[in-house]
Amino acid sequence: MKSIFTTMLLLSFGMMVNAQEKAVDYKELQKSIPSTIMGYQLVDEIEGSSFEMSGMSYSTASARYEKADSQLDIAIMDYQGAAALYTSASMAWSSGMKYEDDDQKAYGVTYDNAQGWLVYEKNDKVSELVVGFNERYIITVVVTDASENFAEEVYKQLNLNNLP
Template identity: 30%
Template sequence: MAAASLALLAGCEQASEAKKSYNAIVTTTKAAESLSASMEEAQTHQAERVKRGDTLSINYKELHKLLPSAIEGYTAEGEPEGESVQMPGMQYSSTKQRYRKGEETLSVQLVDYNGAATMFTAATAMVGTGIAVEDETQLMRSLDLGMKGVKGYEKLDKQGHQASVLLGVADRFFVTLEATGQKDTELVKSAARQLKLSGLARM
């Protein structure tokens, strides 16, 4: 049980970070209303999947197949890591691949939380609420990749030169891309467009 708990914490790390970031800046009625609407939409999609008997997450080995062997000039470093976790009232699967180009790294993580929707609903709902924050140290704002069922936000650590994109797909998948040695978020956004997100959005 201890090992499973640690695995669960690792799989939820990005969702937790996203939720904390949002909670720190939700100070307006408009933002709160937008979040509420997004959560209602997510709950509707979840209810539709339950109605048709789609309540389990995809096995992590199947998720591995969605990761490319190379992306934006970065080549895969080793084999992808992943797991399918199941415990009372909760089940999810995740996969993660690390890529490298010289000294720079790019990582892609995909989580299917179909069996743990209540945990991730708030985290994925918040990514499409139109938030925008920028100062001397960071940039964070909502991101629209022009794909149906995909919403997210981009984040840049200006001092650490780390860029990331966090995406909620079909109110079921949570996708995170992170890259080192970046002055902007163009690389991670371009890499996100190369993933098979449209296929996920139809699930």
């Protein structure tokens, strides 16, 4: 869950800018996280929380799955002020930015006008995807013991059109 913590930290910094209405309740986000996906079984209950303070708000829902030796983490986040983060992040993600060395490979991706960033840790076989969806939500998918594009395959299976 280290990657999800990093994403939440980035979102916290973005909260300094007010840009949109109150974040959707975490229970609504939980509805978009499946109980099983691509053969992975849910380990515990789907978690979630909402936070409000001084006109700012954010909410998150997350789940951990297992399949043999592989773990899968999915998180959906919404918070007031996301538009400011989207502007800077999606510009970088869509600019064709790429990085590669002997240990990892990282590059921007696009799905139906949603911008994202895919990182593959070659030695550990960890595929991590962060996507800005619908100019409001941040979707994070992290899979261990996986191929480079497996996080993308999981993302494409999520039913995100139900999000408010």
